[in-house]
Amino acid sequence: NAGVMQNPRHLVRRRGQEARLRCSPMKGHSHVYWYRQLPEEGLKFMVYLQKENIIDESGMPKERFSAEFPKEGPSILRIQQVVRGDSAAYFCASSPQTSGTSYEQYFGPGTRLTVT
Amino acid sequence: GEDVEQSLFLSVREGDSSVINCTYTDSSSTYLYWYKQEPGAGLQLLTYIFSNMDMKQDQRLTVLLNKKDKHLSLRIADTQTGDSAIYFCAESIDSSASKIIFGSGTRLSIRP
Numbered sequence: 001n002a003g004v005m006q007n008p009r010h011l012v013r014r015r016g017q018e019a020r021l022r023c024s025p026m027k028g029h030s031h032v033y034w035y036r037q038l039p040e041e042g043l044k045f046m047v048y049l050q051k052e053n054i055i056d057e058s059g060m061p062k063e064r065f066s067a068e069f070p071k072e073g074p075s076i077l078r079i080q081q082v083v084r085g086d087s088a089a090y091f092c093a094s095s096p097q098t099s100g101t102s103y104e105q106y107f108g109p110g111t112r113l114t115v116t
Numbered sequence: 117g118e119d120v121e122q123s124l125f126l127s128v129r130e131g132d133s134s135v136i137n138c139t140y141t142d143s144s145s146t147y148l149y150w151y152k153q154e155p156g157a158g159l160q161l162l163t164y165i166f167s168n169m170d171m172k173q174d175q176r177l178t179v180l181l182n183k184k185d186k187h188l189s190l191r192i193a194d195t196q197t198g199d200s201a202i203y204f205c206a207e208s209i210d211s212s213a214s215k216i217i218f219g220s221g222t223r224l225s226i227r228p
Contacts, residue, residue, distance in 0.1 A: 031214070042204055042218035056215060091158055105216060107159040
């Protein structure tokens with residue numbers, strides 16, 4: 001059973017370009033979470049999605065950031081018009097739907113975004 | 117508010133026990149977690165404890181929870197070089213544990 005997969009592992013973008021980060025959850029997992037880790041800091045929650053639904057986006061910046069988890073295919077975190085401050089590691093996690101609780105989140109290896 | 121704090125660094129001698137401490141502010145925490153992050157890698161869930169427990173042991177790992185003081189600790193017995201990593205304390209504050217609040221991480225280094 002493959003773990004959470006993220007690609008690309010490293011992404012370099014110039015200021016003003018778009019960044020698309022992909023996350024494939026573990027098989028059988030229907031919940032996906034995105035976190036951002038700035039250098040030397042802990043992870044900050046961004047968004048929680050289930051298939052075709054955004055459940056909690058309280059950690060997402062209001063502009064330029066969007067996330068989706070379509071019925072088919074991976075979850076996508078999209079950052080438009082990137083700025084240097086967007087440089088960070090972006091981690092995706094997934095969890096199973098078990099009796100309404102999802103207390104175990106399994107993390108992917110992360111995508112390290114560098115904005116030049 | 118939601119805040120999780122932990123010291124930034126810990127250095128221990130190989131073979132000794134490591135104790136990593138964490139404090140949190142939200143009394144409505146449901147689950148508390150310890151994650152391990154090795155250089156350039158994602159986070160690995162080491163262990164978690166439900167908020168109505170005060171201790172959990174799993175091989176070399178012992179988690180202690182003092183709910184009154186909102187204090188969580190992770191003890192690693194017989195610390196090995198492979199334990200070198202950043203250890204994150206985290207809490208979930210809703211019943212579905214969908215949103216996890218992380219501390220800044222404690223970097224554990226092992227000296228010979």
